[in-house]
Ligand SMILES: NC(=O)C1=CN([C@@H]2O[C@H](COP(=O)(O)OP(=O)(O)OC[C@H]3O[C@@H](n4cnc5c(N)ncnc54)[C@H](OP(=O)(O)O)[C@@H]3O)[C@@H](O)[C@H]2O)C=CC1
């Protein structure tokens with residue numbers, strides 16, 4: 008079993024495993040037996056950090072895997088795990104935050120989360136489905152939604168709170184009224200979208216970054232093949248006797264951030280943990296830095312003529 012290193016979060020004594028297990032399997036469905044089996048096998052391999060979301064409907068299968076792992080003695084106590092979930096945009100309304108978290112905990116069969124994230128800096132009308140309609144998109148009231156997130160932490164239903172897909176500008180706005188600053192910002196990050204500016208900003212503010220879609224999420228509706236098909240990454244992988252996926256994960260790990268990577272394939276789940284006992288050298292790192300940058304994630308679905316996001320620029324604030 009692999010022991011995964013951890014990093015300290017701002018909250019006293021709380022740590023986050025630097026490699027976590029992603030659970031977004033499209034199309035999203037809770038009756039996915041494969042998700043439960045994969046999560047259980049992941050625990051066997053040494054994964055301790057599980058990234059779920061109400062949107063993915065992966066909370067229930069992950070919860071079942073945790074219960075089984077405990078009954079099999081694969082972990083001695085729930086405290087050995089780091090469980091993340093996310094508040095979906097139809098619930099980013101002050102009065103809906105706590106009920107959404109309570110529902111998430113029910114799905115997982117847990118008393119608390121380790122990390123609760125605002126999934127995306129947008130709101131949808133309460134009750135909106137997914138995929139949502141243009142008319143469903145409304146502006147998010149950062150101050151009141153964050154207050155409700157803080158309340159969740161004060162009620163000890165989650166150890167820490169954070170955000171996802173936030174730019175420097177949006178973090179700045181949130182920090183202006185936050186009493187508890189976000190512990191984490193989970194964002195797209197891989198060799199093709201390196202997030203240099205955001206990483207610098209978050210480091211200065213003490214906000215830990217978790218990288219999602221570290222392999223570019225090839226084959227998903229929100230993914231790109233540019234990462235796995237990169238000739239530079241292939242060249243480095245060959246020279247090291249490693250795979251492109253391992254080079255991506257190693258590069259992210261070397262930046263001092265955590266990463267969540269999804270595979271439901273036993274061999275690839277194992278491969279994705281084999282990143283600790285070898286190094287990328289200065290030349291490899293330099294080559295990766297030169298890779299042309301482009302964002303992969305599917306933000307276009309939030310852009311409408313009436314706003315609040317009238318362009319992709321409004322979502323990402325022109326930040327690269
Ligand atoms: N906060 C947010 O908005 C977002 C959060 N996330 C989170 O991040 C997690 C990871 O990101 P995700 O978007 O899933 O994308 P990843 O970059 O983790 O890529 C996942 C894809 O790569 C394949 N794969 C995994 N390992 C390997 C490997 N070693 N070699 C070749 N192919 C491989 C998987 O297939 P297979 O399963 O067959 O191995 C899957 O198709 C998500 O599952 C989710 O938990 C993701 C997107 C947005």
Ligand SMILES: O=C[C@H](O)[C@@H](O)[C@@H](O)[C@H](O)C(=O)O
Nearest residue numbers: 031060062127229304305308
């Ligand atoms: O709004 C859309 C969603 O964020 C969609 O992009 C998700 O599936 C996302 O990729 C994720 O995995 O969290």
